[in-house]
Amino acid sequence: MKLTRDEFRERFRAQFVDPAFDAHANEVASLEAVAWGAYDEGRKAPRTRKAGSGFKDPQYDLSIDWLAARDAIKSAQRLHDDPGTQTRILVVAGASRNEHTCPGEISKTMRLAFEACAELRAKDCHVDLLDLSRTTAEYGRTIHPCKACVSTAMPLCHWPCSCYPNHALGQTQDWMNEIYPMWIGAHGIAIITPVYWWQAPTPLKAMMDRLVCADGGNPDPTSTHGKDAAKAKALELAGWNYPRHLKGRVFSVLVHGDTEGANGLRQNLHDWLVEMHLEPANADLARYIGYYQPYATSHDDLDADEALIKETRGSMRVLADRAKRLRTEPARVELEEARPK
Numbered sequence: 001m002k003l004t005r006d007e008f009r010e011r012f013r014a015q016f017v018d019p020a021f022d023a024h025a026n027e028v029a030s031l032e033a034v035a036w037g038a039y040d041e042g043r044k045a046p047r048t049r050k051a052g053s054g055f056k057d058p059q060y061d062l063s064i065d066w067l068a069a070r071d072a073i074k075s076a077q078r079l080h081d082d083p084g085t086q087t088r089i090l091v092v093a094g095a096s097r098n099e100h101t102c103p104g105e106i107s108k109t110m111r112l113a114f115e116a117c118a119e120l121r122a123k124d125c126h127v128d129l130l131d132l133s134r135t136t137a138e139y140g141r142t143i144h145p146c147k148a149c150v151s152t153a154m155p156l157c158h159w160p161c162s163c164y165p166n167h168a169l170g171q172t173q174d175w176m177n178e179i180y181p182m183w184i185g186a187h188g189i190a191i192i193t194p195v196y197w198w199q200a201p202t203p204l205k206a207m208m209d210r211l212v213c214a215d216g217g218n219p220d221p222t223s224t225h226g227k228d229a230a231k232a233k234a235l236e237l238a239g240w241n242y243p244r245h246l247k248g249r250v251f252s253v254l255v256h257g258d259t260e261g262a263n264g265l266r267q268n269l270h271d272w273l274v275e276m277h278l279e280p281a282n283a284d285l286a287r288y289i290g291y292y293q294p295y296a297t298s299h300d301d302l303d304a305d306e307a308l309i310k311e312t313r314g315s316m317r318v319l320a321d322r323a324k325r326l327r328t329e330p331a332r333v334e335l336e337e338a339r340p341k
Contacts (some may be wrong), residue, residue: 003039008039010038027292038167039168043167045064045166048064049062049064055220055223062222063189065161066158066162069158069160070219076180076181076182076184076185077184080186080187086125086126086204087124087125087188088188089126089127089128089190090128090183091116091129091190092132092189092192092193092207093107093129093131093132094200094204095107095110095132095194095201096132096202096203096314098137101137105299107133107194109192109256110131111299112192112256116192116254118135119316119320120190120316120320123321125188130182132207135203135206140148141175142174142175143179143206143210144176146209146212150217153233153237154216154242155218155236155240156218156229156232156233158213158217158219159245160177160180161213161217162217175257179207183246184245184246186249187250187327188319188320189249189252190251190252190316191251191252191273192256193253194336197278198260198265199265211246212247214246215245215339215341216340219243244277244341246278248277248278249326250278250279250319250322251319252281252285252287252315252318254284254285254287255286255287256288257271257289258291258292262286265288266284266286270284279322281315283314284315287308287311289308290302
């Protein structure tokens with residue numbers, strides 16, 4: 001899969017096809033030479049520092065990017081654990097559609113998300129809205145795909161993910177380092193999404209895949225000396241504890257569609273969250289807006305569907321109440337899992 005020098009040049013310069021760059025051809029060529037050196041030498045994490053205390057190998061060189069992501073997660077966990085703060089709910093809008101790009105029209109998902117946020121704020125919750133459609137409408141807003149390290153060995157999947165950024169491959173500006181703290185800081189999660197071809201929309205599925213490290217991931221990359229598969233396999237075979245980094249948060253799911261597939265996706269999302277040891281609020285919804293009606297009038301159909309708006313708000317009231325109770329209820333006795341993963 002290694003590119004030749006000429007292949008790399010062609011691919012790198014494809015980013016600068018705008019004629020406005022023509023006057024800066026020498027500068028682009030200079031940057032291309034630097035980028036080729038990083039690629040050819042595999043400089044994935046060019047800025048590092050010694051891990052220091054708290055890690056298995058304090059002398060191992062850890063990525064500055066990864067350490068910053070780790071610090072953000074720790075800060076979010078402290079916020080989550082502070083009993084004096086408002087109950088925090090993360091509302092995830094899963095649609096790809098965005099009024100600032102080709103469709104030119106706000107998504108029905110976002111309209112439902114606004115209703116959800118309003119109801120949660122009325123319940124005195126702090127609300128964070130994660131609009132995944134920003135990946136389609138915002139420069140440099142990317143969720144890179146999961147590289148499936150966990151399928152080699154669970155300890156090879158680091159928490160937070162250490163696969164990105166990979167500066168050598170130009171795999172930068174990964175949004176997940178901002179998204180992980182949003183999940184960690186939340187007491188409750190609401191996922192509101194359309195169904196695309198019986199499945200989750202692309203940015204939602206990408207986020208789901210990248211959250212695998214939150215469910216059993218290794219918080220110490222020095223224990224595997226980065227991505228040393230043999231060390232990771234040895235750790236897993238010696239007995240891995242599969243830490244559930246999102247355990248105990250409560251969730252609800254609202255899936256909407258226009259023809260088919262809403263119930264299947266609702267069940268998939270529910271099962272995924274339960275598998276990560278989140279608690280169901282028992283307020284999931286799967287509904288159809290303008291069932292088999294023209295797409296052109298779908299917003300009119302939503303306007304007319306007062307029952308769905310009431311259900312959306314009711315689901316959020318249940319989620320808020322459950323999240324608040326979970327903060328004060330005593331911990332439940334956990335049964336040992338026969339097979340954690």
